[in-house]
Structure formats: C-alpha cells, structure tokens
Amino acid sequence: MILLSDINISEYDERQISLMKETLSLFESGKVTLKKLIDNLKGLLFCLQSVDIQWKNDFHEYWFVLEQIYAVALFRNESISPDDPDLLDALRHLNELLSK
Template sequence: MILLSDMNISEYDKRQISLMKETLSLFQSGEVSLKKLIDNLEGLLFCLQSVDIEWKNSFHEYWFVLEQIYAVALFRNETIYPDDPDLLDALSHLNKLLSK
C-alpha cells in the first residue's frame, strides 16, 4: 500500500486530506450520515491533484464499497448497522490510507 508520507503532497491536497479525515471521524462518531460521508469523500477525492494515482485508486475502491452498501440498503429499504463487517472493513482501509 502506498502511504501519503511517501508522496510529495501539495498544501492544497493536505487540506483536502485533512477534511477527508475529519469527515470520517464525524461519521464514526455518528455526527454525519453515510450518505454525507460518501458524498464528501467523493468530492474531496476528485479535488486531489498531487496524490499518486495508485493511492487514489485504492481510496476509490474502498469508497465504492461504502457506495455499494448504501445503494443496496436504499434499494432494499434496509437499515445500515454501524457494526456491519463490510462497512467496518472499508472504513478501516480508508482510515489506513489517510494515515501517514
């Protein structure tokens, strides 16, 4: 896995990454919905300019898991539980990608 600490990241991208971390933290504390998390992470990911494409692809892969969980639950009119193993796994990987 490529680490952010191995990249030369612009100040602009550092701010976007900080917002990504903050949004994940807010979701995990129950302050924002999964939909808000998905939307915010997607928007911030597409704003990144100096981050390695391999890192972006990895991040997108785990972001997409969140999108799939949300879409399936919405389609089936089901509740998404915070202890869902797929959700927890995706969040764990996203947190790892955002750590240095």
C-alpha cells in the same frame, strides 16, 4: 498499498486530506450520515491534484464499497448496521490510507 507519507503532497491536497479525515471522524462518531460521508469523500477525492494515481485508485476502491453498501440498503429499504463487517473493513482501510 501506497502511504501518504511516501508521496510529496501539496499544501492544497493536505487540506483536502484533512477534510477527508474530519469527515470520517464525524461519521464514526455518528454526527454525519453514510450518504454525507460518501458524497464528501467523493468530492474531496476528485479535488486532489498531487496525490499518486495508485493511492487514488486504492482510496476509490474502498470508497466504492461504502457506495455499494448504501445503494443496497436503499434498494432494500433497510437500515445499515454500524457493525456491518464490510462497512467496518472499508472504514478501516480508508483510515489507513489517510494516515501518515
């Protein structure tokens, strides 16, 4: 896994990454829905300009897990447990990718 500390990141991308961290934190504290988290992370990911492509691919992989969890729950008309192991694993990996 490529870490952000190994990448020369522009000031613009630093701001986008900060917003990604903030959105994750808001979700984890229950202030943002999973749908909002998914949408915000996707938009911010596509805005990144100076981040390594492998880092982006890794981030997208775990973001996509969130998308799948949401889609399945929506299809089944079920709620998503905050203790869902797949959800927690994806969030952990996203947080690791965003840490320095």
